Amino acid sequence: MLFSVTAVAVLAATLFGSTYTQSQMVGTLAASKDGDLISKIHDMGGLKLVMPQAFAAVDCDGIEDGRQVVDFDLYAKSAELPVIGGGTYKAMTFSGQVPGPTLRVTQGDVVRATLTLADDEPTPHGNDMHASENSASYFGKVMPGESYTFCYVAQVPGTFKYHCSGVDVAAMDQHVLSGMYGMTIVDPLKGYKPLVVEKTKVDDSGEVVRDRQTYSADALEFQLQYNQLYLTEDGGYDQGAMFNHHTTWTVVNGMSFGYVPNANHNNLILGSPTKNIFVAQPWNADELKQYQSQLLFIEAGQKTRFFIENQGNEPVYFHIVGEIIDRVTQGNVVQAKGTETWLVGGSQGMIADVVFDEPGVYVAVNHDYAAIFTGAASVMVVGDPFGLNEQLGTSAQSYAELLGNPSDAIPPMGKNSIAHPKVNLHGLYTDERAEELKSELGL
Numbered sequence: 001m002l003f004s005v006t007a008v009a010v011l012a013a014t015l016f017g018s019t020y021t022q023s024q025m026v027g028t029l030a031a032s033k034d035g036d037l038i039s040k041i042h043d044m045g046g047l048k049l050v051m052p053q054a055f056a057a058v059d060c061d062g063i064e065d066g067r068q069v070v071d072f073d074l075y076a077k078s079a080e081l082p083v084i085g086g087g088t089y090k091a092m093t094f095s096g097q098v099p100g101p102t103l104r105v106t107q108g109d110v111v112r113a114t115l116t117l118a119d120d121e122p123t124p125h126g127n128d129m130h131a132s133e134n135s136a137s138y139f140g141k142v143m144p145g146e147s148y149t150f151c152y153v154a155q156v157p158g159t160f161k162y163h164c165s166g167v168d169v170a171a172m173d174q175h176v177l178s179g180m181y182g183m184t185i186v187d188p189l190k191g192y193k194p195l196v197v198e199k200t201k202v203d204d205s206g207e208v209v210r211d212r213q214t215y216s217a218d219a220l221e222f223q224l225q226y227n228q229l230y231l232t233e234d235g236g237y238d239q240g241a242m243f244n245h246h247t248t249w250t251v252v253n254g255m256s257f258g259y260v261p262n263a264n265h266n267n268l269i270l271g272s273p274t275k276n277i278f279v280a281q282p283w284n285a286d287e288l289k290q291y292q293s294q295l296l297f298i299e300a301g302q303k304t305r306f307f308i309e310n311q312g313n314e315p316v317y318f319h320i321v322g323e324i325i326d327r328v329t330q331g332n333v334v335q336a337k338g339t340e341t342w343l344v345g346g347s348q349g350m351i352a353d354v355v356f357d358e359p360g361v362y363v364a365v366n367h368d369y370a371a372i373f374t375g376a377a378s379v380m381v382v383g384d385p386f387g388l389n390e391q392l393g394t395s396a397q398s399y400a401e402l403l404g405n406p407s408d409a410i411p412p413m414g415k416n417s418i419a420h421p422k423v424n425l426h427g428l429y430t431d432e433r434a435e436e437l438k439s440e441l442g443l
Helices: 005-016 022-029 035-044 172-177 239-243 263-270 286-291 369-373 388-392 431-441
Strands: 069-082 088-094 103-106 110-117 147-153 158-163 181-187 195-202 208-215 219-229 249-252 296-298 303-310 316-321 325-330 333-339 341-344 348-355 360-366 377-382
Touching (some): 172 239
Parallel strands (some): 103 181
Antiparallel strands (some): 158 181, 195 208, 316 341
């Protein structure tokens, strides 16, 4: 046998985290006599890989000429952040926000990733970047008061998760499901491909014929990252609920129902801030600042690119109510065209290209009904379905020109990106991070 029963027990225990005590591990497998080994793993705090020679990381001091180097600096920060209903939960964050900042690079770039922990951070953290192809030993823990840097070449295009590492860090599940995750977008070296959509039309003879329409590679872009919260009554992490898949809330970019109308939208459309447009509007008021819910605004007929990442435990059945996904891409390979829903498994991403032909209201959901009812509904308003242009005396192609799109749903600009006409501050940010972003966004 390549692995002894003891080794299997140790591996299972380190993967499941520090909440498994030594007695639980031994009792579960009832076979291990090597208590010293289990004690070492427990004291170390997680799984330690001892074969770094199996892969070679990029030498940060010897990067080959010609490659662009992109610095990606994160800091770990534990914080109390809000959940719907007025409470808070004990969040763990990268750089004071959930999800962490999005890294965007071009295929072939070198990423120089640095994670820093303040002296008062209560626990070690790590940074496991799925866009890399390094040995997992490079994702080891960073202790409070310390900083660690590693480098890699982003060789494969697509969307990729990064998260608090399970190497040397016990209870990785708690760290990730408490907020320590983010997304890397690796643009294809030559940019994105034009989109061809096959429709129909009636020709001059009155016959229905196929009509192929080609859209530029350029697109208005959004990012949507899905995860779950498993919470105790006091906002702590409930590992037992996680094991049983008992989700407290489903979150999109860190918030449940974060992209639904707010009181200002109610007033514009219904003439009263207290008349809700949507069935669930938990983030209505202006005094919620960066947490006030915001809608996604798009022009009719505009090509839109969605970067989707499933950061959590549960599958994401990505679907847009009222639309068909024109193209699904993963790793720069087209996986589907003209599909109603696309399954994104845990720790997997996709790029969805959609052209919204008609003005109206659309809802992006995880088409798991439990996920929808616990927060995975994001409302998009296309064109001017409410006649606000006439009411306000404007000729805006989308309400984004008037109201702006939420900052946490907008990825950094990259290949073939169309700039959003206006951006407003929105997201699961600490107040300190919100102030930093106001300066960065010029708000």
